[in-house]
Amino acid sequence: MSTISEKIFSRASGKEAKANDFVIADVDFAMAHDGTSVLAVNAFREMEEEKVWNPERIIIPFDHLTPANTDTTAGLQQEIRGWIKDQGIKNFYDVGEGICHQLLPENGFALPGKLIVGADSHSCTYGAFGAFGTGVGATDMAEIFSSGKLWFKVPESIKITAEGKLNNGVYAKDLILKIIGTLGVAGATYKAAEFYGSTIEALSMSGRMTLSNMAIEMGGKAGIVPPDKTTFDFLENIASEEYEPVYADEDAVYSKEYDFDATELEPQIAIPHQVDNVQDISEIKPTKLDQAFIGTCTNGRLEDLEVAASILKGEKVAIRTIVVPASRNVLVEAVRKGIIETLLDAGVVVGPPGCGPCLGGHMGVIGKGETCISTANRNFKGRMGTGGLIYLSSPATAAASALTGEITDPREI
Ligand SMILES: CC(C)[C@H](C(=O)O)[C@@H](O)C(=O)O
Ligand code: SF4
Incomplete structure (x- = not known):
């Protein structure tokens, strides 16, 4: 046993x-x-x-x-x-x-x-x-x-x-x-x-x-x-x-x-500054964003980039949008599949594979009072820049939100 x-x-x-x-x-x-x-x-x-x-x-x-x-x-x-x-x-x-x-x-x-x-x-x-x-x-x-x-x-x-x-x-x-x-x-x-x-x-x-x-x-x-x-x-x-x-x-x-019960589940958002501060997207008050970040060890894989690209295809992002593939392999595959081209055409910045701005060290730190929707795993206070606010979501929600500049249900895009 x-x-x-x-x-x-x-x-x-x-x-x-x-x-x-x-x-x-x-x-x-x-x-x-x-x-x-x-x-x-x-x-x-x-x-x-x-x-x-x-x-x-x-x-x-x-x-x-x-x-x-x-x-x-x-x-x-x-x-x-x-x-x-x-x-x-x-x-x-x-x-x-x-x-x-x-x-x-x-x-x-x-x-x-x-x-x-x-x-x-x-x-x-x-x-x-x-x-x-x-x-x-x-x-x-x-x-x-x-x-x-x-x-x-x-x-x-x-x-x-x-x-x-x-x-x-x-x-x-x-x-x-x-x-x-x-x-x-x-x-x-x-x-x-x-x-x-x-x-x-x-x-x-x-x-x-x-x-x-x-x-x-x-x-x-x-x-x-x-x-x-x-x-x-x-x-x-x-x-x-x-x-x-x-x-x-x-x-x-x-x-x-x-x-x-997964059948009842709708897109979820963890609001600042705790990961268990989770709400159904339908309950989220209108929230303006300054940046979207798609990447990290949580959601920087090919499937994640693919979902984001399918939402951004032929559109233009409304806010700074950073995509960082989780590995060179992911990046190479995403190039081969035309995902990177779609993202670039939509106005996304693509960074070199790695942790990117997840930990607030470089490449996408946010300013005081700025908000970022991120596919990472942590929304702790100050993690991506002192005074910044991090909302955690899936890549689909982050991509849909990048298009509108506010937290957006990917099912409505
Ligand atoms: C830097 C490292 C020690 C840290 C961790 O252990 O998780 C980092 O990867 C993080 O995600 O906060
Ligand atoms: S900083 Fe930590 S959580 Fe973020 S991508 Fe790197 S290992 Fe993952």
């Missing part, structure tokens, strides 16, 4: 692991990006360690402040490049390759049954593949760099079931916003969410990644979708190694269960 998390931790720790047990687990893949690798490498050096445990299992994408925005950033990136070379880390993705949480899946590191730890809070994204993906701080990452192991408290699990077909204009993003709005920002604290039901089964890998990506926004330690044919098809030819899918037993114990 085990949950997916209990099974993954049992395998990774080499002994039967149950919720609330403390275990020392072998990490399958470890990730740090340009932001956190600096701190992790410093801590690693302070531990007087020389060589990492296994350079093949460490993945370092540069995505947060790329291409470098200041001398300081450039210097830090230079230093980490040197360290990566010294350590013989081959899985290094330099500027423009894309966002860490897109690159691990694309390169076949996000695999069912694996324990994948990243020095980034949205490492829960890998749960879309039936992995236990979770974020840790940089000093914990230094410990993984050195030993390949880390201690964990095995989380209790909650079961989230969504049934029914999503309406036209309603997407995985709307579903996860609804879930977070219902459970609250602390509703899943230190819990692993397992997602079930016909709505989830019908989602593409892209949609599942949107869902798992935001598990942390309700405090979740992980957000796991049981792997199925959609998962295996995606992984065919790209899996970096063998994997063993893991499923919960029928009598697995969940600390709470939640049910959602």
Whole structure:
């Protein structure tokens, strides 16, 4: 009677692991990006360690402040490049390759049954593949760099079931916003969410990644979708190694269960400044916008750009609209499919693959009192610029809103 998390931790720790047990687990893949690798490498050096445990299992994408925005950033990136070379880390993705949480899946590191730890809070994204993906701080990452192991408290699990077909204009993003709005920002604290039901089964890998990506926004330690044919098809030819899918037993114990009816769902908006401040779009008061941003590890994939382009085709945006593809692959595919041309014709600014303005570091920071509709996962105060206001939505809603300059239901366009 085990949950997916209990099974993954049992395998990774080499002994039967149950919720609330403390275990020392072998990490399958470890990730740090340009932001956190600096701190992790410093801590690693302070531990007087020389060589990492296994350079093949460490993945370092540069995505947060790329291409470098200041001398300081450039210097830090230079230093980490040197360290990566010294350590013989081959899985290094330099500027423009894309966002860490897109690159691990694309390169076949996000695999069912694996324990994948990243020095980034949205490492829960890998749960879309039936992995236990979770974020840790940089000093914990230094410990993984050195030993390949880390201690964990095995989380209790909650079961989230969504049934029914999503309406036209309603997407995985709307579903996860609804879930977070219902459970609250602390509703899943230190819990692993397992997602079930016909709505989830019908989602593409892209949609599942949107869902798992935001598990942390309700405090979740992980957000796991049981792997199925959609998962295996995606992984065919790209899996970096063998994997063993893991499923919960029928009598697995969940600390709470939640049910959602997807057929009733309309587009959702998270209003400033909390991710659980979620409203149905029909309840939103008229809201003027200054900027729209489509991208990030939540919604910067091909499907997302495709939906945006289908709405913007032959039209002109009314506000500053920034699109940042989640990876070079996404960008290349979007070019091939004519999506980028459609976006450019509509007046969109297309940025280099990476996090873009998500974290407010560069390329689209908003001014005081300005409003931005964003497909990201966080609308915290000041995140995209001091005094700015962030509304979170699906790419469809963001594109529809870009056309009118105010929050707009994509079903009305
Ligand atoms: C910079 C990094 C530590 C941070 C995170 O962990 O999530 C960032 O990616 C974010 O989305 O806020
Ligand atoms: S896209 Fe945004 S949420 Fe995702 S890793 Fe980058 S900064 Fe964090």
